[in-house]
Amino acid sequence: MEHWDHFLAPYKQAVEELKVKLRGMRGEFELNTTHSPIEFVTGRVKPIASILDKANQKGIPLDKLETEMQDIAGLRMMCQFVDDIKRVVELLRTRNDFEIVEERNYISHKKASGYRSYHVVIRYPVQTISGEKKILVEIQIRTLAMNFWATIEHSLNYKYKGQFPKDIQIRLQRASEAAFRLDEEMSLIRGEIQEAQAFFTLKKETQQEGKGSK
Template identity: 80%
Template sequence: MESWDDFLAPYTQAVEELKVKLKGLRKQFERENIHSPIEFVTGRVKPIVSILDKASLKDIPIDKLGTEIQDIAGLRMMCQFVDDIEQVVELLRGRNDFEIVEERNYISHKKASGYRSYHVVIRYPVQTIHGEKNILAEIQIRTLAMNFWATIEHSLNYKYKGIFPEDIQLRLKRAAEAAFLLDAEMSQIRTEIQEAQRLFSRKKDS
């Protein structure tokens, strides 16, 4: 079997390239002075311990890691508003530098934990000195509020090793709903401000 360094090299390459490409989208919106549906982008290569944990949990043989674990290369795109998420997904669907292999909508179908995000799994071609290598990468698209909840829940989960007491589970679910309500309220405020601005400029013109 190849070394971890050799195995992970194309994933590292893909994460670096995709970070540049996806951050580039934000820059294009900024340059054209229009609201960017992308607030910021992060990426990481899955830590080896986490790959091994997932493989053992899901009974994945070592020679199938690249095909069975979809998030060895992971990107995350944070949006201000829930509506921005659909716009980002449309932008991804329109690209021709990778192929979308799966979409998972955990916004309309939230997870039992309360987790919300939109996941897009892509097949990305990495150019290597030995030719093209296709790898899978997972892009998670979420609002800042969804990210706030998921980040804290993830770090608490780590401390509790995945098994929360029931009352904590319930409170986390409620906190996820509170984050979702906050998203809805921010969208509503934005719509009202936009309507007021439209009325104001119409009055000015007449």
């Protein structure tokens, strides 16, 4: 266990640092009172059992985990609209505090299961007492609808170990299409939604200011 603690420490550090940085991007949009393409950011380090399971499935030797397993450290950036995903990817490409090593577009090219998301794999430099250590981190960018589907599919995948009954598989694919149609419909009324959200935010801030002056 001590070995794993030592191995995972820089990954945990990377996740915490990147959560602060990526949430800071959202904060900048809010300061400029413009629509933020980032709804919220979450992050995690893959549990040891999951690392071992994946290494076994993919045939990755334990001494090659650092170079061959890209998602030991993972972050998710949630967006309201599909077009926001493109904006977020563009923002990540302009940063100079990490290097993008791979991009995978599962939105234009969804997986057979129905999975949709945009993956950006980065090489992130962590500063440790032993010096700089560059580690791989996977950033998944998706809409809230895509995330709902992916979360359910992930849970079912654990239950059935990837071998879904035919009826479950069909329903998951239907649900994926329904989630995508939801994203499309929301995109069509994007202007109305953003205007309503801006009005609600302004009203809320005005009420808070009113309370503060009493």
